[in-house]
Each structure stands twice: as C-alpha cells, then as structure tokens.
Amino acid sequence: MRASQFFISTLKDAPADAEIVSHKLMMRAGMIKKLSAGIYNYMPMGLRVIRKIENIIREEMNRAGAIELSMPVVQPAELWQETGRFDKMGEEMLRIKDRHGRDFVLQPTSEEVITDIVRQELRSYRQLPKNLYQIQTKFRDERRPRFGIMRGREFTMKDAYSFHASFEDLQREYQNMYQTYSRIFTRLGLEFRAVSADTGAIGGTGSHEFHVIAETGEDALAYNPDSEYAANVELAEALAPSISRPAPTAELTKVHTPGAKTIEQLADFFKISPAQTLKSVIVDGEDGVPVLLLLRGDHELNEVKASKLAGVFSPLRFATPATIRDAFGAEPGSLGPIGFKGKVYVDRSAAVMADFVIGANESDYHYTGANFGRDFAEPEVADIRNVVAGDPAPDGKGTLAICRGIEVGHIFQLRTRYSAAMGAKFIGEDGKEQVMEMGCYGVGVTRIMGAAIEQNFDDKGIIWPTAIAPFALVICPMGWSRSEEVRNTAQKLYTELQAAGIDVILDDRDERPGVMFADWELIGVPHRVVIGDRGLKEGVLEYQGRRDTAATKLPLAEIADYLR
Ligand code: ATP
Ligand code: MG
Ligand code: MG
Numbered sequence: 001m002r003a004s005q006f007f008i009s010t011l012k013d014a015p016a017d018a019e020i021v022s023h024k025l026m027m028r029a030g031m032i033k034k035l036s037a038g039i040y041n042y043m044p045m046g047l048r049v050i051r052k053i054e055n056i057i058r059e060e061m062n063r064a065g066a067i068e069l070s071m072p073v074v075q076p077a078e079l080w081q082e083t084g085r086f087d088k089m090g091e092e093m094l095r096i097k098d099r100h101g102r103d104f105v106l107q108p109t110s111e112e113v114i115t116d117i118v119r120q121e122l123r124s125y126r127q128l129p130k131n132l133y134q135i136q137t138k139f140r141d142e143r144r145p146r147f148g149i150m151r152g153r154e155f156t157m158k159d160a161y162s163f164h165a166s167f168e169d170l171q172r173e174y175q176n177m178y179q180t181y182s183r184i185f186t187r188l189g190l191e192f193r194a195v196s197a198d199t200g201a202i203g204g205t206g207s208h209e210f211h212v213i214a215e216t217g218e219d220a221l222a223y224n225p226d227s228e229y230a231a232n233v234e235l236a237e238a239l240a241p242s243i244s245r246p247a248p249t250a251e252l253t254k255v256h257t258p259g260a261k262t263i264e265q266l267a268d269f270f271k272i273s274p275a276q277t278l279k280s281v282i283v284d285g286e287d288g289v290p291v292l293l294l295l296r297g298d299h300e301l302n303e304v305k306a307s308k309l310a311g312v313f314s315p316l317r318f319a320t321p322a323t324i325r326d327a328f329g330a331e332p333g334s335l336g337p338i339g340f341k342g343k344v345y346v347d348r349s350a351a352v353m354a355d356f357v358i359g360a361n362e363s364d365y366h367y368t369g370a371n372f373g374r375d376f377a378e379p380e381v382a383d384i385r386n387v388v389a390g391d392p393a394p395d396g397k398g399t400l401a402i403c404r405g406i407e408v409g410h411i412f413q414l415r416t417r418y419s420a421a422m423g424a425k426f427i428g429e430d431g432k433e434q435v436m437e438m439g440c441y442g443v444g445v446t447r448i449m450g451a452a453i454e455q456n457f458d459d460k461g462i463i464w465p466t467a468i469a470p471f472a473l474v475i476c477p478m479g480w481s482r483s484e485e486v487r488n489t490a491q492k493l494y495t496e497l498q499a500a501g502i503d504v505i506l507d508d509r510d511e512r513p514g515v516m517f518a519d520w521e522l523i524g525v526p527h528r529v530v531i532g533d534r535g536l537k538e539g540v541l542e543y544q545g546r547r548d549t550a551a552t553k554l555p556l557a558e559i560a561d562y563l564r
C-alpha cells in the first residue's frame with residue numbers, strides 16, 4: 001500500500017466524549033468515526049485491524065473443527081417467541097416491524113436461529129457433534145454505550161454454537177473451545193486471563209469469561225496466584241464470607257408517594273438520581289425461605305447481578321416481576337425490606353452509600369434516609385461483600401489478588417435450554433429420540449481492537465501487536481520528491497518486502513519527517529524503516545521498532561532479511 005493512495009485521517013485532539021485511552025487514540029488515529037451513540041464507521045485503517053483479528057479467530061476456529069456460516073442480522077420474532085426471549089430480552093434487543101406489521105429483531109446473539117437450522121438439518125446421532133460459527137454484526141441497544149467500539153450498540157462478534165448427543169461430548173468440546181480461545185488471545189498478542197463465570201458451585205466449568213487485563217476494564221477479577229482459582233469478582237463476592245458494617249447515617253422518614261412505583265417514578269418523585277433508590281426483589285430461598293435481594297438504582301446492572309447471585313445460591317431463582325406477583329401476590333418493590341423476616345443478601349458496595357429511598361411495606365408509602373448497614377442487617381444474614389486483595393481464596397489455598405479486565409470472550413455450556421424449548425432432537429444410537437446438548441462461545445471482535453490498545457500504548461499513540469497492526473511496517477523516505485536515490489531505494493525495498501509477504505506501507509506523501517513520524521507513531525505501526533540521503537552514502541538504513549528509544553543502522557543489503 002502507498003500512503004498517498006490510502007486513507008489517512010489523523011487528528012491532533014480527541015473528541016470530548018472519549019473517556020479512555022483506546023477510544024481517544026482510535027479516534028485520533030482515524031480508525032473509527034462516530035455516526036451515532038454506540039454506532040461507528042470502521043474507517044479503512046481500523047478495518048484492516050478488524051480483518052486481521054477476524055482472520056486469526058477464523059483460522060483457529062477452523063483448526064478446532066468448527067464450521068463457518070452466516071445468519072441474518074434481521075431475524076423474525078417468531079423464533080424468539082419460541083424460547084420466550086422475545087419478551088425476556090427487554091430493551092437491549094432492538095425490534096422493528098416490516099411493511100406488513102410483522103415483528104423482527106436485530107440479532108443481539110443467535111441461539112434461536114442456529115437452533116432452528118439444526119433442528120431441521122441434523123436428525124441423527126451420526127450427524128453430531130457439530131460446531132457452527134459466524135463472524136457477524138450484532139446489535140444491542142446498550143443502556144450506556146461508551147468507550148467507542150468497546151461497548152458499542154452495533155458491533156462484530158464471533159459466535160459459535162455446538163450441538164451434541166451427550167453431556168460428556170459437550171464437555172469435551174467446551175474444553176476444546178477453552179483451549180482454542182487461549183490460542184486466539186495468545187496469537188493476538190494480548191495479556192489475558194480466563195475466569196470462572198459459573199453461577200454454580202466453585203470449580204464449576206459451566207461458563208468462563210476471557211478477559212484482557214487492563215486498568216480501565218469494567219470488570220474486577222479475583223484470582224489466586226498460587227492456584228488455578230480465578231473468577232469475576234461478582235462471583236467471588238457471592239462466595240465470600242461475612243462483612244463489617246458502616247454506622248447509621250440518617251433517620252428513616254415515611255413519605256406518602258402516590259403512584260410512584262418504578263425506580264424512575266420514585267427518582268422523579270423525590271427529585272433524586274435513580275441510583276439512590278433501592279429496589280427489593282424477593283426470590284425463593286432454599287427450603288422455601290423467601291430471600292430478599294436488594295438492588296441499587298442502576299437497575300439493569302443489578303438485575304443482572306441479582307440473577308447471577310440467585311444462581312449462585314442455587315436453587316434460588318431470580319424473581320422477575322411476574323414471578324414475584326405469582327409467588328407473593330404482590331407487586332415487585334411493594335414488599336419493602338422493613339420488618340421482613342428472611343435471609344438478606346447485601347451488596348456492600350451499596351452499603352457505603354446512604355440516604356436511599358426504599359419501599360415501606362405499605363402501598364404508596366416509601367421511606368427516605370435508608371441505610372444498608374443499619375436497616376437491612378439481620379443477625380443471620382448471609383452477606384455478599386466486596387472482595388479485596390488479600391482475602392482468603394474461596395478454594396482455601398491462599399489469598400486472592402485482584403485485577404481489572406475487559407471481557408473479550410465468553411463460553412457457556414447451555415445444556416438443553418434452547419434445544420428443549422425449540423425441539424432440537426436427534427435419533428440416538430438406541431433408536432430413541434433425545435434432546436441435543438448445546439454450548440455457545442462468543443468473542444467480541446471489535447471490542448478486542450479497543451482492548452488491545454488499552455494494553456499497548458504510550459504518549460505518542462498506539463503500539464499494535466504485529467499480528468493485528470493495520471500495517472506491520474512503514475517505509476519513511478526522507479525527501480521523496482527531492483532525492484531520486486531515496487525514492488528509488490524506497491520503492492525497491494517496498495516491492496521486495498511486499499513480495500516477501502510483509503504487510504508494508506510506503507509513505508510517499510512527501511510530508512516533513514516530523515509529520516510522518518507523528519502519524520505513524522499515533523497509528524501504531526510496530527516497525528519503521530527510514531531512508532535518507534545521508535544514510536545511503538554510508539550504505540545504511542535506519543530501523544526503529546515502535547517501542548525502541550533509538551534507531552538502529554542497518555546495511556542496505558541486510559534490511560530485507562532483518563525484517564523477514
Ligand atoms: P458485557 O458484560 O460487556 O455487557 P456480555 O456478557 O453482555 O458483555 P456476551 O453476551 O457474553 O456479552 O457476548 C460475547 C462477547 O461479545 C463479550 O464477551 C464481549 O466481548 C462482546 N460484547 C458484548 N457486548 C458488546 C458491546 N456492546 N460492544 C462490543 N462488544 C460486546
Ligand atoms: Mg452485556
Ligand atoms: Mg458480561
């Protein structure tokens with residue numbers, strides 16, 4: 001590629017809405033361009049990175065025996081109704097109607113469609129197992145799209161789905177995918193950690209997340225440096241022992257709140273932020289004891305968390321508004337925590353926040369000034385607390401360390417959740433019909449691009465791992481239009497390196513050296529060769545790796561070998 005023919009659009013300053021390094025640098029390097037909140041154009045420079053990430057994933061998935069296909073972005077609602085997810089998915093799933101008024105969704109994931117294909121195509125144990133994957137656009141109407149393409153609304157995911165005749169075979173493929181993911185992230189040149197995201201018992205293998213280690217990661221990871229134990233902190237917290245409590249900070253005041261039931265209505269009524277309200281959700285406990293989960297205002301996040309926690313204390317079940325209505329004959333939130341006799345699971349990260357609004361066990365009344373530690377502590381509380389470094393590891397083999405991570409991959413053993421709902425069955429060796437076992441395996445392709453930058457940058461710009469750099473090498477000729485010798489040498493080297501299969505760009509823009517260097521350092525090309533008249537007189541070129549502090553002089557004749 002010649003720079004004069006390519007599309008380079010670097011910026012001096014990042015836009016004001018870019019909060020973290022990767023977002024700022026991607027915008028400044030002209031990799032992506034914002035179209036709308038969470039919706040980005042992948043510009044030519046950025047698309048080269050995305051394609052390289054995709055190709056590594058594709059090669060490793062193929063090597064692992066998975067088969068590529070592609071499913072439509074626009075999917076009919078009927079399939080999503082079969083599994084109940086058309087209603088359950090909530091606002092994160094974007095829905096549209098066609099001209100006949102029929103409902104469709106933009107795929108946030110594709111379990112339904114793949115299961116529909118498989119139930120039609122695979123009918124015998126002889127056709128199993130199969131692992132089918134796609135690298136496809138996803139749409140999730142994220143409540144808070146941010147960090148550029150790291151939490152976009154439109155993004156690219158590699159999603160794979162495997163189908164099996166037995167649970168043992170699903171477990172085998174799960175291990176295969178676990179190893180494949182480890183190979184993928186190693187080849188991408190990233191420092192990563194696989195953590196248990198299993199809501200079952202410790203040491204369960206039902207679900208793992210792969211995280212790129214980075215300070216700016218949205219997830220906290222707890223791991224035991226002396227053992228295999230690693231989990232996301234939400235899970236580690238759920239398994240951790242009890243807590244110390246903050247002192248009361250305010251008195252409760254009962255307030256008549258006609259009509260204010262939802263978090264939003266309450267926040268509006270009290271003129272506070274939704275984050276200051278508490279929502280109580282009741283779930284069935286073991287031996288029929290009702291359990292109260294207290295949710296902070298950031299409702300979506302905490303419902304997710306609550307559902308995970310409920311899963312941890314299996315057989316607890318996460319209560320949806322409908323299950324609360326069924327089980328307790330009450331509206332969610334109307335059974336306030338005061339005076340409630342049951343086990344209470346408390347999230348200490350909320351306990352330090354005071355002056356909340358909570359329900360008062362009475363229709364149309366709420367309390368203000370609630371304090372977690374004072375008002376919700378019961379003698380027999382099984383608490384959930386924030387795990388900190390140095391805490392005893394749940395596996396009993398030492399203490400925990402904590403780091404932050406960006407979730408770039410997630411693998412699950414789905415078992416028969418979708419295959420049973422949709423009737424994906426096969427005829428077994430014994431001639432009997434059985435429901436298929438199923439696994440699913442996701443990688444955030446576009447998120448990886450941001451995560452890689454969070455791990456690899458300096459004050460000049462991005463430092464791409466060579467495997468996913470938009471160009472592996474840039475040739476910078478000093479005085480392109482002025483010196484014929486420089487021009488000829490640069491062109492010759494460019495042709496030679498191209499022929500050797502090196503992904504090289506020749507900067508023939510005739511810019512000043514300072515401008516050229518600043519651009520390529522910002523864009524993050526890992527290798528640079530500078531050709532100038534002075535060096536040519538001595539028969540040398542200058543090579544500098546993106547992390548090197550100084551250039552190395554190399555004989556002209558050796559450079560091609562050196563770079564190969
Ligand atoms: P998160 O916890 O970050 O919201 P998730 O758990 O909802 O992610 P999964 O359903 O596990 O995501 O999807 C598989 C992968 O897709 C994730 O591991 C992540 O890398 C990627 N991904 C999910 N949501 C987004 C998004 N909004 N933007 C970019 N990538 C995403
Ligand atoms: Mg999500
Ligand atoms: Mg997640």
Ligand code: MG
Nearest residue numbers: 209407409410
């Ligand atoms: Mg996930």
